[in-house]
Amino acid sequence: QQPVQSPQAVILREGEDAVINCSSSKALYSVHWYRQKHGEAPVFLMILLKGGEQKGHEKISASFNEKKQQSSLYLTASQLSYSGTYFCGTEINRNRDDKIIFGKGTRLHILP
């Protein structure tokens, strides 16, 4: 079941904050966040595990609410380099034949 991301697209001015949400209909083992810049491969940002704490580095952080089966990615004081498409990926288990299912992505465009 593909996780649902919202919003689909965001346009911000440099320095503004953004929140991207990722919701699942199933109980989750983990949530992954990736960013893909135009014409490039997706790049891993962070992973949040069941029972884990909020994570972050620099001005990008994320939370994972297991009860609500959702995660949020927070971008604070956005920079031009934050532009791109953000994907969340969800895992139900970490068995050998399990996989990450990615959402449709959220396009973030930062204006100078």
Added chain:
Amino acid sequence: DVKVTQSSRYLVKRTGEKVFLECVQDMDHENMFWYRQDPGLGLRLIYFSYDVKMKEKGDIPEGYSVSREKKERFSLILESASTNQTSMYLCASSSRGGDGTQHFGDGTRLSIL
């Protein structure tokens, strides 16, 4: 640094042709994946493999097959290419014992005429 290399950045083929997309990773990862990426649909999993000669269907396996004869190489095969398979194809790999982080290749933009 993990390197995932896809054989072509751009590929143009004709309807009905058999098409091979190759992916090689250099970090001894057990898991390898093939995704297709279409505007507005995100990353959709075609097939994945958790070991040599092992394969599992993803969400959209129809019209595709895969081969994993060596640990470092995972091939995606379009048996008889059709125009609706025009897309960006992304390969990824991950370590079984790690946190599940997937490392992606740069992608192959495939056009079927």
